[in-house]
Every structure is written in C-alpha cells, then in structure tokens.
Amino acid sequence: MAHPSSMISLQGQTALVTGGSRGIGSAVCSMLASSGAFVVVNYRSSEASAQDVMAGIKDLGGDGKIARFDVCSGDEVDRATAEIIQDRGKIDILVNNAGISRDGLIGRMKDQDWNDVLSTNLSGVFHICRSVSKSMIRNRKGRIINISSTAGEAGNPGQVNYSAAKAGLIGFTKALARELAPRNILVNSVSPGIISGGLSDQLTEDQLEAIRAHVPLRRTGTSDDVAAAVLFLSSGMADYITGQVIRVNGGLYM
Amino acid sequence: MDDLETRVIDLIAEVLVDVNKENIQMSSKIVEDLGAESLDIYDMIALLEDEFGLEIADEDVEKIQTVQDVADFIKQHQKAS
Numbered sequence: 001m002a003h004p005s006s007m008i009s010l011q012g013q014t015a016l017v018t019g020g021s022r023g024i025g026s027a028v029c030s031m032l033a034s035s036g037a038f039v040v041v042n043y044r045s046s047e048a049s050a051q052d053v054m055a056g057i058k059d060l061g062g063d064g065k066i067a068r069f070d071v072c073s074g075d076e077v078d079r080a081t082a083e084i085i086q087d088r089g090k091i092d093i094l095v096n097n098a099g100i101s102r103d104g105l106i107g108r109m110k111d112q113d114w115n116d117v118l119s120t121n122l123s124g125v126f127h128i129c130r131s132v133s134k135s136m137i138r139n140r141k142g143r144i145i146n147i148s149s150t151a152g153e154a155g156n157p158g159q160v161n162y163s164a165a166k167a168g169l170i171g172f173t174k175a176l177a178r179e180l181a182p183r184n185i186l187v188n189s190v191s192p193g194i195i196s197g198g199l200s201d202q203l204t205e206d207q208l209e210a211i212r213a214h215v216p217l218r219r220t221g222t223s224d225d226v227a228a229a230v231l232f233l234s235s236g237m238a239d240y241i242t243g244q245v246i247r248v249n250g251g252l253y254m
Numbered sequence: 255m256d257d258l259e260t261r262v263i264d265l266i267a268e269v270l271v272d273v274n275k276e277n278i279q280m281s282s283k284i285v286e287d288l289g290a291e292s293l294d295i296y297d298m299i300a301l302l303e304d305e306f307g308l309e310i311a312d313e314d315v316e317k318i319q320t321v322q323d324v325a326d327f328i329k330q331h332q333k334a335s
Contacts, residue, residue, distance in 0.1 A: 122298065136300070136302055137293070137296070137297050137300070138297065138300070179293070180293075182293055183293060183297075
C-alpha cells in the first residue's frame with residue numbers, strides 16, 4: 001500500500017471548481033491547490049474575490065487561474081471548458097459548487113425565485129457535466145463531486161426551490177455515477193449541513209442558536225470541514241467510492 | 255485497405271481497449287462482433303468527430319453498423335465539405 005500522503009497528492013492534476021470565489025468553494029480551491037492540483041477558480045460576478053482566492057493559492061505555493069462564466073449558459077460552459085482543456089490538456093477533477101438560494105414560503109415564492117435556483121443549482125451542473133464528461137471519457141479517468149445540502153435530504157421550510165434542486169442533484173449524481181463508471185469516472189456528492197461563512201449567513205443569531213441545539217456535535221461546520229471531504233473524494237484514497245452522498249453535517253441528519 | 259480505413263480501425267481500437275486490433279475487420283459489426291456498449295459508441299463518435307472535423311447526427315449513428323459503414327460515412331461527408 002502506498003503511503004497515505006502520496007495517495008492524497010493531486011500533483012499534475014487539473015481541477016475546476018464552480019463558484020470558487022466564496023465560502024465552501026474558496027475553501028475547496030485552497031485545499032485542492034495545497035494538495036498539488038492546478039485549480040481553475042470559476043466565478044460569475046465577484047472577480048475581486050476570485051482574484052483574492054487565487055492570490056491565497058499562490059501564497060501557499062499552489063497554482064491555478066480564474067475563469068469567468070455563468071453555469072446557467074450551456075454555451076458559456078462549453079467555451080470555458082474547451083479553453084481549459086486546450087490549455088491544460090484535461091480536467092481531472094470537477095467540483096460543482098456554484099449555488100444560490102432565494103428563500104420564501106411557497107405561497108409567496110415568485111416564478112423567478114424558483115427558476116433561478118433550479119437553473120443555477122441543477123441545470124448548471126448538467127451543463128458542466130455534459131461538457132467535461134466528454135474529455136473524462138477520453139481519458140478514462142475523472143472525479144466529479146457535486147455539492148448538495150442537508151436541505152436536499154431532510155427538506156427545509158422556506159426552501160422548496162433550494163431543497164428540490166439539491167435533492168435533484170443527488171439523483172443526478174447517482175445516475176451519472178452508473179453511466180460513467182465503466183470509464184473509471186467517479187461521481188459523488190458531498191452534503192453539507194449548517195456551514196458558517198456560506199449561504200447560511202443569511203440566518204439570524206437566534207436561528208443559528210436554535211439550529212446548533214439540533215446538531216449532535218453542537219457547532220456549525222466550517223468551509224474547511226466540507227473541503228476536506230471533497231479532497232478525500234478527489235484523491236487516490238477514494239478509488240472505490242462512487243454514487244455516494246458523504247454528509248458533512250455534524251450529525252444533523254443521519 | 256486505404257489510409258482512411260486504417261485510421262478508422264486505429265481509432266476504433268483506441269476506444270475498444272478490450273478488442274485486439276487484428277480482430278477488427280472492415281466487415282465487423284461494431285456492436286454484435288466487437289461488443290461495443292452505448293458509452294463506447296458515444297466515445298467513438300466524439301473521437302471520430304474530432305479526428306475528421308465533422309458532425310455525426312444521431313440519425314446517422316443509428317445507420318452505422320459495421321466498420322465499413324464508418325469509413326463510408328467519413329468519405330461521403332469529407333467530400334461534401
């Protein structure tokens with residue numbers, strides 16, 4: 001057996017992380033880059049944040065570049081992935097992290113709130129996977145990690161759109177895992193619970209306290225907690241894991 | 255066998271790693287004789303499209319059965335372009 005440190009190394013690999021400029025996405029970018037991967041940090045609007053993430057990666061001795069595109073547009077995605085593949089020769093690791101929330105009770109939820117969330121969180125993943133899988137199939141190798149959410153597994157009031165998209169992502173993950181397994185492409189999902197510094201920052205302190213009371217580990221998670229699971233699934237330590245949902249939620253949902 | 259036919263066989267062998275290249279004949283049926291599965295077909299089409307700079311529509315894919323069909327398709331469509 002190889003030493004675990006060599007199994008976790010991503011030296012020579014190229015990773016694409018969508019929504020990489022903030023929160024969980026930026027932690028994933030740093031974690032993968034620290035393990036030796038060349039990381040493409042995708043962003044849609046926050047170029048300054050993406051540049052900060054890249055500066056952080058370079059400070060740690062890592063390498064990568066930033067790439068602006070909107071996952072909602074199949075054309076933009078196709079162009080961006082073609083450019084990365086031309087530049088790097090391949091994409092070894094794809095982390096679908098880009099996500100938005102537009103919360104509201106169902107009676108007051110606008111069509112646009114529903115459509116925007118489904119479009120970014122679910123259709124966006126479809127666009128990227130369609131585009132990237134072609135090159136992974138050629139290479140007979142690849143890792144795809146989709147960031148879902150406890151909301152998609154347990155449901156969350158005020159989030160029918162977000163919960164539906166994240167639940168959909170889990171079905172998508174399992175179907176794609178079966179489809180691509182013959183080509184040694186492993187597809188998994190990481191399902192974070194309540195993570196500080198991310199979309200859950202829109203919650204009030206009282207709401208957070210009430211949530212913590214339900215978490216067996218009695219704390220909210222960090223972006224690094226989630227990024228560690230992504231690194232594991234990207235690495236040689238997870239060669240026999242596909243179609244799974246790895247929950248990083250402090251025991252909130254079992 | 256002309257150059258194009260040799261290239262087609264090379265490409266098919268590249269996709270179907272379990273098939274010995276010597277066993278690929280122009281008359282071989284890609285699914286029945288060579289054991290290609292749906293993902294292999296998809297991979298093969300993508301590779302042929304890249305290699306020969308053409309687009310192969312789903313309707314055309316359904317008509318292709320043998321290695322010869324692949325070569326014929328490429329010949330026809332390369333002339334057209």
